[in-house]
Amino acid sequence: MGDKKLDDQIAEYALRLGDDALVFGQRLCEWCADAPTLEEDIAISNVGLDYLGRARMALQYAGKTLGRTEDELAFLRDSGEFRNLLLVELPRGDFAFSMVRQYLLDEFELLFFTQLCGSKDDTLGAIAAKTVKEVRYHQRRSANWMQRLGLGTQESQARTQAAIDQLWGYMPELFEMDELETSLLQAGIAVDRLELHSKWLNTVTAQLASANLQIPQIDWQVVGGRKGVHTEHLGHMLGEMQFLQRAYPGLQW
Amino acid sequence: MIPAASNCIELMPQARFEMNQRRAQSKVAHLWDLLDAVTDPEIPVMSIWELGVLQDVCVTHNQGSPAVTVVITPTYSGCPALSVMSQDITSALAKAGYENVRVEIRLAPAWTTDWLTGATKNKLRSYGIAPPDSTACPQCGSECTKLISEFASTACKSLYRCLACQEPFDHFKSI
Numbered sequence: 182m183g184d185k186k187l188d189d190q191i192a193e194y195a196l197r198l199g200d201d202a203l204v205f206g207q208r209l210c211e212w213c214a215d216a217p218t219l220e221e222d223i224a225i226s227n228v229g230l231d232y233l234g235r236a237r238m239a240l241q242y243a244g245k246t247l248g249r250t251e252d253e254l255a256f257l258r259d260s261g262e263f264r265n266l267l268l269v270e271l272p273r274g275d276f277a278f279s280m281v282r283q284y285l286l287d288e289f290e291l292l293f294f295t296q297l298c299g300s301k302d303d304t305l306g307a308i309a310a311k312t313v314k315e316v317r318y319h320q321r322r323s324a325n326w327m328q329r330l331g332l333g334t335q336e337s338q339a340r341t342q343a344a345i346d347q348l349w350g351y352m353p354e355l356f357e358m359d360e361l362e363t364s365l366l367q368a369g370i371a372v373d374r375l376e377l378h379s380k381w382l383n384t385v386t387a388q389l390a391s392a393n394l395q396i397p398q399i400d401w402q403v404v405g406g407r408k409g410v411h412t413e414h415l416g417h418m419l420g421e422m423q424f425l426q427r428a429y430p431g432l433q434w
Numbered sequence: 435m436i437p438a439a440s441n442c443i444e445l446m447p448q449a450r451f452e453m454n455q456r457r458a459q460s461k462v463a464h465l466w467d468l469l470d471a472v473t474d475p476e477i478p479v480m481s482i483w484e485l486g487v488l489q490d491v492c493v494t495h496n497q498g499s500p501a502v503t504v505v506i507t508p509t510y511s512g513c514p515a516l517s518v519m520s521q522d523i524t525s526a527l528a529k530a531g532y533e534n535v536r537v538e539i540r541l542a543p544a545w546t547t548d549w550l551t552g553a554t555k556n557k558l559r560s561y562g563i564a565p566p567d568s569t570a571c572p573q574c575g576s577e578c579t580k581l582i583s584e585f586a587s588t589a590c591k592s593l594y595r596c597l598a599c600q601e602p603f604d605h606f607k608s609i
């Protein structure tokens with residue numbers, strides 16, 4: 182305790198996790214009232230709500246050290262200050278694209294948050310313990326959709342395969358360890374992302390293969406979200422998400 | 435031989451046992467009792483105590499005036515009912531003359547539907563919601579039911595349909 186450097190590192194880590202959840206939750210909410218069926222509409226909104234709750238827990242925690250409220254962090258930072266993965270900021274695309282992204286992320290999060298439950302940081306461990314329960318039913322739904330889309334019609338199979346091909350280059354960022362996370366890993370606080378890769382790849386490959394879908398052979402990848410280097414899409418998303426607080430600072434319900 | 439239900443001691447998770455102990459040994463039992471009036475805004479037959487959201491109540495005295503701290507835990511991480519429950523706690527205590535109330539959110543141990551007692555599950559069933567460990571139709575009792583969606587009107591429920599009486603019903607998800 183009282184280790185300023187360690188506290189700063191934990192806050193930065195919590196900010197990353199909070200930003201992942203906030204940006205992804207916002208993308209999911211874009212489906213609200215626009216999903217293919219009423220049940221899916223409710224499902225996507227509910228999953229989005231889980232992400233929003235997770236974002237609030239993580240950003241409140243980060244904000245304690247950073248001296249900013251969760252709302253200031255969410256609504257008053259520019260895109261260069263966001264620390265989320267590029268994967269979650271991509272536009273929602275069609276339903277297949279959104280479900281493939283959800284599935285690839287769910288399988289990752291299942292492994293990641295199970296590990297984070299054992300963090301030496303009590304708050305991160307507590308957030309992980311709540312999160313992992315929710316990720317379990319997210320994954321049940323998205324894995325189910327992989328089957329239905331992959332084994333559905335020719336068109337649903339083609340669109341789902343196209344989504345996998347488009348998203349694959351964003352996967353390596355999920356497993357990237359930088360100086361901050363390596364140092365927190367040594368302190369028993371962060372998760373070893375690298376270690377999760379082979380298990381994730383095996384699960385995803387098998388699940389997709391059983392749905393007539395293939396892992397692409399590609400040689401490109403993009404990273405940068407953790408350093409604040411984002412795609413053009415994040416700025417557009419924030420323009421909508423932050424509009425009210427920017428136009429009417431401090432506005433409350 | 436199966437003993438009569440009235441002669442059975444219900445198995446209870448450790449965390450629920452500890453909550454019960456905190457309440458039983460509390461010096462401010464009347465405050466816990468007051469908070470029994472605060473219910474889940476979406477399921478008004480169930481109090482925050484029965485739901486397992488209410489974790490602890492403590493009072494400290496600062497120059498004679500009591501300061502109340504109420505500890506609650508969220509159900510689902512994004513559940514919007516949590517802020518409503520906080521407000522309801524504050525106003526229930528204010529009505530009884532406690533102006534200085536702080537509601538503290540505690541994340542661990544993570545909330546689970548295992549904390550609902552048998553009596554609470556029965557309450558849910560008679561309210562028309564199938565409790566966590568059962569997907570039998572709360573209307574007609576038939577076990578012949580079908581999942582429509584894992585997601586329903588609120589984060590904590592999924593949607594089922596009864597194949598016997600054809601009525602849809604909410605199921606309180608088990609997490």
Ligand SMILES: [Zn+2]
Pocket residue numbers: 571572573574575576596597598599600601
């Ligand atoms: Zn029925």
